[in-house]
Amino acid sequence: MIELKDITKIYGSKAKATTALKDLNLTVEQGEIFGVIGHSGAGKSTLIRCINLLERPSSGEVWVGGRNLTSLGKRELQLQRRRIGMIFQHFNLLSSATVYDNIAFPLKLAGVDKAAVKSKVEELLKLVGLEAHSGKYPSQLSGGQKQRVGIARALANDPDVLLCDEATSALDPQTTDSILKLLLDINRKLGLTILLITHEMHVIQSICDRVAVIHAGGIVEQGPVAEVFLKPKHPVTKEFISREVAGSAPAQLQAQGTGTAGEGQAQGSPVYRLTCLGDHTYSTDLSEAVLRTGVQFAILQGTVSTIKEIPYSQLTVRFTGQPEAVELTVNRLRERHIDVEVIG
Numbered sequence: 001m002i003e004l005k006d007i008t009k010i011y012g013s014k015a016k017a018t019t020a021l022k023d024l025n026l027t028v029e030q031g032e033i034f035g036v037i038g039h040s041g042a043g044k045s046t047l048i049r050c051i052n053l054l055e056r057p058s059s060g061e062v063w064v065g066g067r068n069l070t071s072l073g074k075r076e077l078q079l080q081r082r083r084i085g086m087i088f089q090h091f092n093l094l095s096s097a098t099v100y101d102n103i104a105f106p107l108k109l110a111g112v113d114k115a116a117v118k119s120k121v122e123e124l125l126k127l128v129g130l131e132a133h134s135g136k137y138p139s140q141l142s143g144g145q146k147q148r149v150g151i152a153r154a155l156a157n158d159p160d161v162l163l164c165d166e167a168t169s170a171l172d173p174q175t176t177d178s179i180l181k182l183l184l185d186i187n188r189k190l191g192l193t194i195l196l197i198t199h200e201m202h203v204i205q206s207i208c209d210r211v212a213v214i215h216a217g218g219i220v221e222q223g224p225v226a227e228v229f230l231k232p233k234h235p236v237t238k239e240f241i242s243r244e245v246a247g248s249a250p251a252q253l254q255a256q257g258t259g260t261a262g263e264g265q266a267q268g269s270p271v272y273r274l275t276c277l278g279d280h281t282y283s284t285d286l287s288e289a290v291l292r293t294g295v296q297f298a299i300l301q302g303t304v305s306t307i308k309e310i311p312y313s314q315l316t317v318r319f320t321g322q323p324e325a326v327e328l329t330v331n332r333l334r335e336r337h338i339d340v341e342v343i344g
Contacts, residue, residue, distance in 0.1 A: 001193045002028035002051060002161060007060035009046050009217075020046040021057070022217045028210075033187050033194045035204040035225070037240060038214035044197040047214065048163050051195070052084045053077060065160055082110065085154030089166040091146040093138040099125070099149050100134045106156045124152040127189075128182060144175035151182065155190075162186070164196035168203060180206045201240045205229060205307050213237045226307050230275050230314065230339075271300065271344030272330070274315045280337055281311040289332040295321035316343070 009021040021043050028034040038044045049055040051062060053069055062069045067080055093102050103124055107117045125131045128148040138146055147167060154162060164183070168176040184207045187194055198204065204211045204225060211229075212222035213236055221234040232238045274286065281304065290297055301316035319326045330340050 001030040001065060002026070002034075002195060003061075003063040004047075004050070005061040005063070007047075007050060007057045007062070009043075009050060009055060010058045020217055021050070024060075024214075024218055026212060026219060026222075028193060028195050030193055031187070031191050032209040033184070033196070033207050035208035035211045036195070036197045036214055037199065037201065037204055037211060038197075039199060039236070042214045043217040044199075044214055045165060048086075048165050048195065048197050051161075051163060052081055052086060082106075082157045083159050084161045084163060085157070085159035086163040086165065087147065087150045087154045087167045089169045091138070091143075091150050091170075093146060093149055093153075095138050098135050098137055099130060099141070102138070102149050103152045103156055106153060110157060120156060121152075124155055127155070127186070128152045142175070143171050144178060147171065147175075147179055148182065151179075151186070155186070155192075160193060162192050162194045164194065166198060167196060168198070168200070176203070177206070183207060201229075201243060205305075207308055209308070213240070226277055226310065226312070229307055230277065230312065269318050269320045270326070270342055271316060271318050273339075273341045273343050274317060274333065275312070275339040275341070276314075276337075277307075277312045278310055281313045283336070285333060285336045285338055286315075286317075289329050289336075290319075292332065293321070293325045293329045295319050295325045295329045 004024055004026040007021050007024040008019070011018045011020060024043075024047065026047075036044055036047060046055055050057050051064065053062065057070065060070070064080065065083060069077060069080055072080060094105065097105065100121055103121045104117050107120060112120070122131075125134055128151055130145065130148055130152070133141065133145060138149070141149070150167075162183075168179050171179060180203060183194060183196075186192055187207075196203065196208070208225050210223060211225050212219045213228070213234060214220070215234070215236045221228060221232070221237045228237060229241060232241050276283070286297070296319070298318045298320075299315055300318060302314065304311070304313045306312065319329060321329075333340050
């Protein structure tokens with residue numbers, strides 16, 4: 001659906017040139033929700049604006065729906081842009097227009113007749129839950145309601161792709177969750193391809209199928225959210241995830257794993273990270289394994305949550321006992337599809 005090929009974007013020239021994106025490649029499949037996460041200045045906003053050519057790449061190709069947008073003339077590009085909806089962090093609503101007229105605006109620009117405009121706007125108002133607010137102005141709305149208007153407006157021309165530029169960054173956590181749920185519902189009901197950029201791992205974790213981590217203008221890690229979230233490889237990815245879950249053992253846990261043994265604790269007792277995904281999240285596998293081997297354990301840190309409605313758990317534990325018994329315990333856990341990693 002979306003394919004970026006060797007995209008480079010340079011602002012300025014010569015001594016004042018700044019490279020925002022460099023040889024970036026990215027593919028988003030039809031119907032998926034794809035997230036791009038990165039720090040401020042990493043190139044996120046430039047990337048998303050290159051997709052609809054609000055920013056034209058210095059080099060490379062942008063393909064959307066099988067068309068190379070970078071090769072199109074002005075008129076053809078305008079027509080293709082109607083197939084790409086976009087919502088923004090600060091809503092960008094017309095302050096002097098009602099909710100109804102804000103949503104109708106792109107339809108009127110496209111020359112849609114009045115009856116069709118009315119039908120479409122009413123359909124979208126219902127979709128985003130704003131039927132009772134049709135005649136209000138943006139100043140009368142909450143932040144979440146404003147973003148719902150922005151989403152409805154972006155969907156007015158029945159786009160194939162929805163781009164979300166930090167769409168929840170200006171919202172409180174509860175409102176953020178409601179907007180994310182709405183985007184997930186829209187994706188499922190309409191089969192819409194969604195690409196969003198964010199600096200919040202919670203957003204990625206909540207609704208995305210796949211994620212790419214952008215740093216210094218390039219993609220440093222990407223893959224299915226569960227894979228990247230539970231087994232991050234790049235330091236930037238680990239930093240994002242450490243804010244959301246116990247992604248890596250703190251230094252004091254490592255010290256406990258390798259330091260001097262206390263009373264009742266084996267010398268150098270190793271520290272492990274146990275990761276479960278799906279049905280195994282709520283299993284009794286750990287207690288059953290140690291019951292059979294006689295190994296004792298202490299949970300040093302733990303998280304139980306969901307990744308796009310799929311439950312997962314990640315526990316940092318210290319096993320104590322005879323080395324052979326600990327090894328047998330680890331093997332039993334792995335046989336039950338629990339990922340076990342030594343971290344200290």
